[in-house]
Amino acid sequence: METVLSITNLTKNFGRLKAVNNLNLQIKRGQVFGMLGPNGSGKTTTLGMLMGVVNPTSGDFSWFNERPTNDVRKKIGAVLEHPIFYPYLSGLKNLELNAMVKQCDPSNIARVLELVELSERKDDKYKTYSLGMKQRLAIASALLNNPTVLILDEPTNGLDPMGIAEIRELIKRIADDGKTIILASHLLDEVQKVCTHFAVLKKGNLVHTGPVDDVGKGEEIVEVIADVQNLNEYLLAFMGTTSVNRENGSFQITMREGFKSKDLNKYLFEKGIIASHLVTKKKSLEKQFLEILSEA
Numbered sequence: 001m002e003t004v005l006s007i008t009n010l011t012k013n014f015g016r017l018k019a020v021n022n023l024n025l026q027i028k029r030g031q032v033f034g035m036l037g038p039n040g041s042g043k044t045t046t047l048g049m050l051m052g053v054v055n056p057t058s059g060d061f062s063w064f065n066e067r068p069t070n071d072v073r074k075k076i077g078a079v080l081e082h083p084i085f086y087p088y089l090s091g092l093k094n095l096e097l098n099a100m101v102k103q104c105d106p107s108n109i110a111r112v113l114e115l116v117e118l119s120e121r122k123d124d125k126y127k128t129y130s131l132g133m134k135q136r137l138a139i140a141s142a143l144l145n146n147p148t149v150l151i152l153d154e155p156t157n158g159l160d161p162m163g164i165a166e167i168r169e170l171i172k173r174i175a176d177d178g179k180t181i182i183l184a185s186h187l188l189d190e191v192q193k194v195c196t197h198f199a200v201l202k203k204g205n206l207v208h209t210g211p212v213d214d215v216g217k218g219e220e221i222v223e224v225i226a227d228v229q230n231l232n233e234y235l236l237a238f239m240g241t242t243s244v245n246r247e248n249g250s251f252q253i254t255m256r257e258g259f260k261s262k263d264l265n266k267y268l269f270e271k272g273i274i275a276s277h278l279v280t281k282k283k284s285l286e287k288q289f290l291e292i293l294s295e296a
């Protein structure tokens with residue numbers, strides 16, 4: 001798969017603070033790539049360097065295997081911070097102005113308004129828009145010149161659940177349209193729901209990278225409820241168990257690699273135990289994220 005972005009030993013120091021430390025990453029075409037990390041982990045600084053608004057202290061990166069010149073950056077749309085729109089102008093007028101500044105084809109305006117589902121509200125003044133609509137207009141503006149890559153910094157920050165859901169759907173539509181998306185977020189749930197790949201940053205260091213689908217691979221957690229005394233002991237005695245935790249009236253069994261829930265079910269059955277509830281769960285990104293951060 002074609003490499004869209006290649007980062008080599010990228011570093012940014014602010015005085016003695018290493019905001020980004022020797023970062024190495026590859027992002028391929030079509031990925032929705034999440035940069036995950038707690039506040040202050042270096043996500044915004046990294047995106048700033050990639051967009052040419054922050055000067056790296058050392059290291060390198062290339063877009064589409066080319067040096068990051070202004071021409072190359074035209075293939076990248078970004079919503080890094082709150083963009084400036086005129087409150088008394090309509091969404092449409094604001095986009096027309098942006099299209100003029102960016103020298104892009106005005107015929108794209110209708111297309112991006114449709115994509116972000118603002119066509120019906122295009123003539124309303126920007127100041128009347130909800131926060132979610134403002135964010136969608138910002139994304140529309142970033143898409144005006146039909147970029148190959150879209151960069152979003154904390155795209156759902158401050159939005160209500162409805163606004164968050166709309167932005168997530170929009171991100172999926174943009175990805176389905178064939179664009180590569182790089183988004184920074186401190187929300188695990190967000191990355192798990194919309195991203196195909198992710199990297200975890202901690203204090204400027206890359207501590208993990210890989211496909212979202214690989215999270216929890218090889219380690220199943222099975223939730224069991226059965227009306228039996230000492231169920232805990234039976235579960236611990238099963239050779240496919242690595243640990244057993246009690247949570248809200250059920251037992252959560254972390255399975256040894258190679259063992260599946262059906263093996264556990266069979267074992268319990270042979271012991272004369274009928275489980276009233278037996279569900280396989282994937283280890284959540286949250287659990288994995290917390291483990292990654294505590295290991296690092």
Ligand SMILES: Nc1ncnc2c1ncn2[C@@H]1O[C@H](COP(=O)(O)OP(=O)(O)OP(=O)(O)O)[C@@H](O)[C@H]1O
Binds near residue numbers: 019042
């Ligand atoms: N212009 C600057 N001058 C000095 N320090 C800075 C500057 N910009 C960022 N930093 C510091 O660099 C570190 C990384 O900040 P950055 O904003 O990149 O993190 P982040 O992961 O995006 O966090 P957040 O989610 O809070 O935005 C922080 O310790 C921050 O205080």
